[in-house]
Amino acid sequence: MYIRIIERLMPFQMYSKELLKGTLKPIILKLLSEKESMYGYEIVQAVKELSAGKIVIKEGSLYPLLHSLTKDGTLEAEAVMIGKRIRKYYRLSQKGKTVTTESLSELQNFIKTIEQIIYPKEGDYAFKN
Amino acid sequence: MYIRIIERLMPFQMYSKELLKGTLKPIILKLLSEKESMYGYEIVQAVKELSAGKIVIKEGSLYPLLHSLTKDGTLEAEAVMIGKRIRKYYRLSQKGKTVTTESLSELQNFIKTIEQIIYPKEGDYAFKN
DNA sequence: CGAATATACATAGATTTATGATGTATTACA
DNA sequence: TGTAATACATCATAAATCTATGTATATTCG
Numbered sequence: 001m002y003i004r005i006i007e008r009l010m011p012f013q014m015y016s017k018e019l020l021k022g023t024l025k026p027i028i029l030k031l032l033s034e035k036e037s038m039y040g041y042e043i044v045q046a047v048k049e050l051s052a053g054k055i056v057i058k059e060g061s062l063y064p065l066l067h068s069l070t071k072d073g074t075l076e077a078e079a080v081m082i083g084k085r086i087r088k089y090y091r092l093s094q095k096g097k098t099v100t101t102e103s104l105s106e107l108q109n110f111i112k113t114i115e116q117i118i119y120p121k122e123g124d125y126a127f128k129n
Numbered sequence: 130m131y132i133r134i135i136e137r138l139m140p141f142q143m144y145s146k147e148l149l150k151g152t153l154k155p156i157i158l159k160l161l162s163e164k165e166s167m168y169g170y171e172i173v174q175a176v177k178e179l180s181a182g183k184i185v186i187k188e189g190s191l192y193p194l195l196h197s198l199t200k201d202g203t204l205e206a207e208a209v210m211i212g213k214r215i216r217k218y219y220r221l222s223q224k225g226k227t228v229t230t231e232s233l234s235e236l237q238n239f240i241k242t243i244e245q246i247i248y249p250k251e252g253d254y255a256f257k258n
Numbered sequence: 259c260g261a262a263t264a265t266a267c268a269t270a271g272a273t274t275t276a277t278g279a280t281g282t283a284t285t286a287c288a
Numbered sequence: 289t290g291t292a293a294t295a296c297a298t299c300a301t302a303a304a305t306c307t308a309t310g311t312a313t314a315t316t317c318g
Contacts, residue, residue, distance in 0.1 A: 022147030050249070060269080060270095085265075085312075113180045116181075117156055120179070147275095147303065147304065150304075193275095193298080213283085214283075215295075215296065
């Protein structure tokens with residue numbers, strides 16, 4: 001309760017959430033392609049670390065996404081009891097591996113296209129002036 | 130009328146619209162920073178060309194965005210009659226130039242972060258396995 | 259020891275951004 | 289002459305994420 005309030009008072013500067021849209025899925029799939037399996041909280045921590053604190057996935061984004069990816073057969077889930085606490089491990093299904101490849105290549109391609117526009121090579125802005 | 134139907138039947142493959150989210154604004158601002166002024170239709174064509182047809186901004190996205198950027202003082206608009214047809218030219222305001230710099234650097238920074246995750250350097254995935 | 263923090267899951271509702279569908283009208287071209 | 293291109297506009301809808309909230313266990317530190 002207190003925590004939530006403090007978090008709101010001291011939001012550390014991340015990216016405007018809009019930029020994230022469409023990138024969460026490939027990011028998560030990429031992580032899962034690097035490890036056998038991961039659980040939700042672990043994914044949040046890993047992304048935070050890999051992005052130097054700049055991308056902090058919210059639970060409200062992550063859990064629904066993991067559920068829907070499981071439902072559509074991209075992921076397979078397995079619940080494990082750690083002491084009295086539950087933990088859900090997710091792994092890529094066979095289909096998930098294909099989805100990952102496609103999702104990543106779309107993202108990579110998209111980034112290239114954006115870069116083409118924001119870092120133009122000489123002559124790209126032929127219409128200039 | 131016919132056109133609309135055909136367009137729906139032959140949607141040429143662009144990026145899933147979600148990826149675009151958050152990038153349209155910086156892209157448009159970037160274009161406007163390269164030219165004195167542009168009008169809506171011209172922006173759509175320029176983005177299409179610069180992206181080799183991969184990014185086709187829809188009117189339903191562009192015009193409301195241009196309006197809101199004008200309303201918040203980022204852009205200045207000027208209507209011109211071309212024959213009997215109207216054309217609205219947009220240019221960056223002084224404030225708009227600052228907004229452009231900020232918006233572009235946020236996008237560039239964001240892309241770098243994403244690349245860090247999807248093209249990891251040796252050791253980045255220290256947690257691996 | 260007790261309180262704060264970290265771990266770990268979950269979901270409902272609000273927000274944001276872009277699109278789809280539609281409308282109007284002029285101009286160019288074949 | 290009619291089809292495509294130019295050029296504006298708006299409303300309803302969709303999709304993705306976040307905010308806010310809830311629950312509960314485990315760890316750490318003063």
